[in-house]
Amino acid sequence: MTMFPDFRISGSALTAEKTRLDTIAGNIANMNTTRTEEGGPYRRRTISFAEDLARAEEQGRRRIVQPFVPSERIPGKVEGHGVRVDRIIADDEEPMAVYDPEHPDAGEDGYVEYPNIELAKEMTDMITAQRSYEANSTAVNTAKSIYAKALEIGR
Numbered sequence: 001m002t003m004f005p006d007f008r009i010s011g012s013a014l015t016a017e018k019t020r021l022d023t024i025a026g027n028i029a030n031m032n033t034t035r036t037e038e039g040g041p042y043r044r045r046t047i048s049f050a051e052d053l054a055r056a057e058e059q060g061r062r063r064i065v066q067p068f069v070p071s072e073r074i075p076g077k078v079e080g081h082g083v084r085v086d087r088i089i090a091d092d093e094e095p096m097a098v099y100d101p102e103h104p105d106a107g108e109d110g111y112v113e114y115p116n117i118e119l120a121k122e123m124t125d126m127i128t129a130q131r132s133y134e135a136n137s138t139a140v141n142t143a144k145s146i147y148a149k150a151l152e153i154g155r
Contacts, residue, residue, distance in 0.1 A: 006143035010136045012052055012082030017133040019085050020047045024126045031117045034105040042115040043090040050086035091116070 023045050033042035093116045101110035 004143070004147070007140060009082035010139045010143070012084060013136040014133060014140070016047075016049055016083045016085050017129050017136065019088075020129045021126065021133070023047050023088060024122055024129065027115075027117050028119065028122050031115060031119065034103070034112055034114060041095045041113045042117075044093070044115060044117045046089050046091065048086040048089055049083050052081040052084040 027044050030042040036042050095113040096116050097111040098114055099110055100106055100112045103112045106112045
């Protein structure tokens with residue numbers, strides 16, 4: 001049992017959203033990358049989140065009851081520890097073919113394959129990640145002031 005689960009949970013969300021923002025920034029930075037080390041154009045990347053659960057053993061087997069609820073302490077229950085980045089996924093959409101025979105990466109037919117990245121979608125994802133980051137930052141600050149008030153009451 002940890003003393004301040006609010007900080008742990010919101011902190012894990014802050015870390016996950018920062019990774020999401022970094023991934024979106026990488027997508028925007030590579031919108032025009034036609035050649036990568038893997039070959040072919042850059043592939044858009046997305047983040048997959050998962051619950052970060054503590055492992056619990058109950059009678060020799062693992063089971064998940066429900067996410068962490070501070071008021072409930074059930075022996076053998078799996079407690080939530082927030083969120084984590086499960087994986088970073090490369091998009092499998094086909095690249096856009098643009099006719100540009102002067103480009104060094106143009107094929108014999110004169111077409112260049114560009115990443116299938118839409119700036120509007122990336123900006124929308126960035127705003128969503130930013131709002132989530134702000135909400136978790138507010139949750140940390142609220143928890144901090146609640147704990148400070150509790151200490152004042154205890155004096």
